[in-house]
Amino acid sequence: MQGGSVSTVWIALLALGVSAITAEPTCRPTGQYLTANPRDCRSYFYCYDGIAYYGVCQQGFRFDESRQSCLPSTVAECFECPTMGMVSLPHPTSCQKFVLCFEGVANERSCPTGLLFNRQIHQCDLSSKVIC
DSSP states (O other): OOHHHHHHHHHHHHHHTOEEEOSSOOOOSSOEEEEEOTTOTTEEEEEETTEEEEEEOOTTEEEETTTTEEEETTTOOOOOOOSSSEEEEEOSSOTTEEEEEETTEEEEEEOOTTEEEETTTTEEEEGGGOOO
């Protein structure tokens, strides 16, 4: 990356009001990308070469990871887990996946080959038994 481009990124980060943090998420050592905050739909992380920078969407907006932007709460797809306990919940867009929530943190998981997530029993099941 050219020096001018790095300066542009840092200026953009300052303009967005993001700050460096290291607690979460674990960013890949190289690359630049956005990722949702598993604890809060209004915020996200900008990962830049292994360092996570925290950002917050404006009031009334939520971060939509699939669209990589803050969108109005009425249209943004964001998954919020219960803050206590552990539960498996349906993935918002795929029956082959589910969301394992533990103490308010969402972790996307996939069902084994040939199985789909059954919303009624909250676990992966034979595809013939699942309405998707």
